[in-house]
Amino acid sequence: MTSLADRPVAPAPEDRDVEVLAQALDDAVAALAEVTDPSGQRVAQALRSSLEDVHRAALVHVVRRLRDDARGKELLFEIVDEPVVRMVLLMHGIIRPDPMTLARQALEQVRPQLQSHGGDVELVRIEGGTAFVRLSGACNGCSMSAVTMRNGVEEALKAQVPGIERVEVLPNEPGPTLIPLGEVGIRTATPERGWVRSLPIGEFTLDAITAVELVPDGAPAVDAIVVNVGGQLSAYVNECAHLAMPLDDAELDTSDGSLTCAHHGYCFDALSGECRTFPGAQLEQLPLRVEDGEVWIRVSA
Numbered sequence: 247m248t249s250l251a252d253r254p255v256a257p258a259p260e261d262r263d264v265e266v267l268a269q270a271l272d273d274a275v276a277a278l279a280e281v282t283d284p285s286g287q288r289v290a291q292a293l294r295s296s297l298e299d300v301h302r303a304a305l306v307h308v309v310r311r312l313r314d315d316a317r318g319k320e321l322l323f324e325i326v327d328e329p330v331v332r333m334v335l336l337m338h339g340i341i342r343p344d345p346m347t348l349a350r351q352a353l354e355q356v357r358p359q360l361q362s363h364g365g366d367v368e369l370v371r372i373e374g375g376t377a378f379v380r381l382s383g384a385c386n387g388c389s390m391s392a393v394t395m396r397n398g399v400e401e402a403l404k405a406q407v408p409g410i411e412r413v414e415v416l417p418n419e420p421g422p423t424l425i426p427l428g429e430v431g432i433r434t435a436t437p438e439r440g441w442v443r444s445l446p447i448g449e450f451t452l453d454a455i456t457a458v459e460l461v462p463d464g465a466p467a468v469d470a471i472v473v474n475v476g477g478q479l480s481a482y483v484n485e486c487a488h489l490a491m492p493l494d495d496a497e498l499d500t501s502d503g504s505l506t507c508a509h510h511g512y513c514f515d516a517l518s519g520e521c522r523t524f525p526g527a528q529l530e531q532l533p534l535r536v537e538d539g540e541v542w543i544r545v546s547a
């Protein structure tokens with residue numbers, strides 16, 4: 247029998263794989279949920295929240311100090327890409343999770359199966375807890391295999407993207423988020439719930455970023471930006487996907503369609519919001535449409 251002294255020493259936490267650490271944490275949280283004694287449960291929950299609060303406060307302080315210093319910014323930029331650092335910052339809400347990238351990864355896993363049956367799927371957007379997709383080829387229709395493929399897409403998205411509760415299939419036509427100004431028509435439909443009128447279309451300067459405050463009925467105001475690249479408009483929540491700093495002072499480069507955050511230089515595709523600097527990041531895009539020369543933006547379901 248191996249004595250305690252002969253057993254291999256467990257690696258220090260910093261040497262362990264991030265998935266092992268995350269699993270240990272999940273196991274501990276699951277074990278805590280199974281504690282049946284109510285007072286024990288309360289004490290354990292209070293301890294957990296206090297520890298999380300202390301860690302979050304310290305991390306926010308560290309991130310702010312690093313952000314305010316030139317060399318610190320560079321370091322922050324580097325260490326935020328470390329899986330364990332990223333996991334902890336995400337856990338504490340200090341950097342934003344990236345549902346679009348997670349959803350795309352989930353769809354990549356089911357795509358080979360769809361394509362082997364003559365179908366395909368495209369992720370259009372995520373709003374609240376709903377992922378909107380377009381299906382093509384054999385995924386359409388009501389045959390048993392089409393239904394099975396659609397269920398596979400839904401299961402993959404719900405299982406792999408935290409917060410996704412519903413998957414909606416959009417008709418196969420251009421989405422409403424990017425509208426070439428030259429093709430804007432007059433529509434008379436009554437705005438649906440969640441749509442907020444922003445500004446007349448002429449006020450969105452060509453090749454520029456315009457900040458707008460959107461105030462939906464009965465809900466808090468949302469700060470947004472509208473990016474006009476060569477007459478195509480895209481709207482985003484006015485928060486960088488890196489550390490949620492505002493983007494209205496970002497640099498828009500129409501020669502390569504990029505939007506670069508003024509704070510730490512994360513670079514995004516101006517029309518899709520996809521991050522070019524760090525593939526795991528994505529701006530939160532808001533659906534946009536034009537009616538009677540006015541630009542409407544959807545901020546809630």
Ligand code: FES
Nearest residue numbers: 486488507510512
């Ligand atoms: S907040 Fe850091 S790059 Fe935008």
